[in-house]
Amino acid sequence: MKLLRSIVLSFVCCTLAQAATLHTDDFQSGPAIDWFGGSSPTYVATGGPAGDGDAFLQISAPSDNNLATYNPDARWTGSFTAIGAVAVTVDMMAPPLPAGDFDNSSVVDANDLDDPTKGWKTRFGADLDGSNFLAWQRDLGQSGGSIALPVRLVVMGPSSINIHWASVNPQLVPNDGVWRHYTFSMAASDLVLTTPFVSASYTDLMSSVSRIMLRYDPGDPTDRGSGVQGPRGVLNLDNIRLAGAGSASSAALAIPEPSSVLLSFLGLLGVLAGSRYGLTQLFFRGRRPGPAGS
Numbered sequence: 001m002k003l004l005r006s007i008v009l010s011f012v013c014c015t016l017a018q019a020a021t022l023h024t025d026d027f028q029s030g031p032a033i034d035w036f037g038g039s040s041p042t043y044v045a046t047g048g049p050a051g052d053g054d055a056f057l058q059i060s061a062p063s064d065n066n067l068a069t070y071n072p073d074a075r076w077t078g079s080f081t082a083i084g085a086v087a088v089t090v091d092m093m094a095p096p097l098p099a100g101d102f103d104n105s106s107v108v109d110a111n112d113l114d115d116p117t118k119g120w121k122t123r124f125g126a127d128l129d130g131s132n133f134l135a136w137q138r139d140l141g142q143s144g145g146s147i148a149l150p151v152r153l154v155v156m157g158p159s160s161i162n163i164h165w166a167s168v169n170p171q172l173v174p175n176d177g178v179w180r181h182y183t184f185s186m187a188a189s190d191l192v193l194t195t196p197f198v199s200a201s202y203t204d205l206m207s208s209v210s211r212i213m214l215r216y217d218p219g220d221p222t223d224r225g226s227g228v229q230g231p232r233g234v235l236n237l238d239n240i241r242l243a244g245a246g247s248a249s250s251a252a253l254a255i256p257e258p259s260s261v262l263l264s265f266l267g268l269l270g271v272l273a274g275s276r277y278g279l280t281q282l283f284f285r286g287r288r289p290g291p292a293g294s
């Protein structure tokens with residue numbers, strides 16, 4: 001009984017430990033999300049990459065505001081080296097601006113006809129024609145959509161959220177409403193320390209990650225990110241995965257909640273305790289000959 005209690009306690013300890021895990025955030029467990037930031041992280045119940053019933057995370061920001069989201073939870077922090085995490089993979093999509101939004105304001109209104117430089121009247125016969133006017137009529141009153149979004153992974157550490165490493169190159173999310181799968185490598189050659197006046201080692205970073213973030217950041221990597229260079233940025237994200245070597249580009253792997261893992265394990269213990277060989281067989285397999293067929 002003492003052995004059983006210590007096994008259960010150690011399992012609870014390991015299950016709830018403050019440590020990174022290879023896992024996928026698929027947002028299927030309901031609207032309680034633990035992704036944060038000033039870009040209004042919002043749970044959307046349907047319309048993810050798998051279509052109806054596939055929930056996802058949406059962030060949005062108006063012109064000149066940063067567009068980013070981060071997760072401080074233990075499953076995203078700690079030693080990525082210890083678990084072999086080498087990449088963050090994610091499905092992303094940016095919705096298109098309305099076709100009649102000629103002045104890129106993210107709203108279709110009279111200004112799209114009258115703007116002295118971007119309006120339809122000025123551009124008629126140049127790059128706009130009658131079909132564009134019909135699009136304006138159709139979209140009048142619509143709003144929303146996004147510009148195309150260059151996105152970087154930001155990894156913070158070692159042991160500090162004030163030391164930032166960013167993807168050397170951004171990955172472009174076109175504003176065409178199409179979900180695509182992206183892989184952000186965390187190899188040393190794919191991350192650059194962006195925080196000035198700081199000395200930090202990549203090896204230390206990967207053994208003590210404090211936070212990860214996905215962020216709009218066009219051009220060169222910018223330590224604090226950049227404001228949206230257009231009327232509006234809207235980024236949809238799903239299946240955000242901390243991936244190990246060899247699995248970075250494979251399909252999303254859903255990890256059960258810790259409570260369900262624990263229940264399963266306790267159920268296994270119950271079965272073993274009631275079996276002929278019980279726990280002894282479980283823990284001494286391989287150390288001494290077991291019964292035939294084991």
Ligand SMILES: [Ca+2]
Nearest residue numbers: 026048054055
């Ligand atoms: Ca989902």
Ligand SMILES: [Ca+2]
Nearest residue numbers: 101103105107
């Ligand atoms: Ca407009």
Ligand SMILES: [Ca+2]
Nearest residue numbers: 217218220222
């Ligand atoms: Ca930049």
